[in-house]
Amino acid sequence: MAGLAGAGATVLVLAIAGQTLLGPKGHPEAIDSPTPHSTPSVTASANPIGSPAAGVAPLIRLLPADITDPASQCSPYEPPYSWQMPGLIQALVCNDPGLPNGEVYAFQMESSDSFQLSWDNFNSWWGFDVSQAGRSCPPFGGNHQGAHSFASSDFPLRTGQVVECQAVSRSNGGGSSAPAYAWALPSEDTFFVAQGADGSSFTALNSWWTANSMPTSPHPSPS
Helix, strand or coil, rough: CCCCCCEEEEEEHHHHHEEEECCCCCCCCCCCCCCCCCCCCCCCCCCCCCCCCCCCCHHHHHHEEEEEEEEHHEECCCCCCCCCCCCCCEEEEECCCCCCCCEEEEEECCCHHHHHHHHHHHHHHCCCCCCCCCCCCCCHCCCCCCECCCCCCCCCCCCCCEEEEEEEEECCCCCEEEEEEEEHHHCCCCCEEEEEECCHHHHHHHHHHHHHCCCCCCCCCCC
């Protein structure tokens, strides 16, 4: 995943199956990736392009709970992308205090169909494979691997609402692997990716995910 980090962040260059997963400011080379979808740039103010579908919370209200000041913690994540994201409304990369030297990426699409296509395209580019996701991915504290459904007080269990767990490694070789979670919120046409620092543990990432992955108030208050 190409990264555009906020000010002061340390950005890692990671790869999976020979592909750049996170990159420095700017854009990495797209290796064996689809032709990038032509998507308008997110504005510098990080305002979304278009609007979410009816009944869907805007991305800014779906960010993890410890991203308390999106204006200073998040930056637009701009095209070109290494996978196609039809119907993209907004893409952000955020500095999260619970993930030092790591990042959280957020993507929201305009419809459920666009979301499913974009989520599938991301997973294809990411090289995610449930059967090969590794043996040290512990969503919910167990020694599990692959993709796991989840629910919370904000997001009741729904079809396709999953967290995926996968290790990634530096693209320049020789570095330690880093833990990464990707999770999908189909009811909000949104998915996220959180990556810990190079050499950090899945246990630490899972502790952060359990405590902070869900927003404290996902939907706007009634007017």
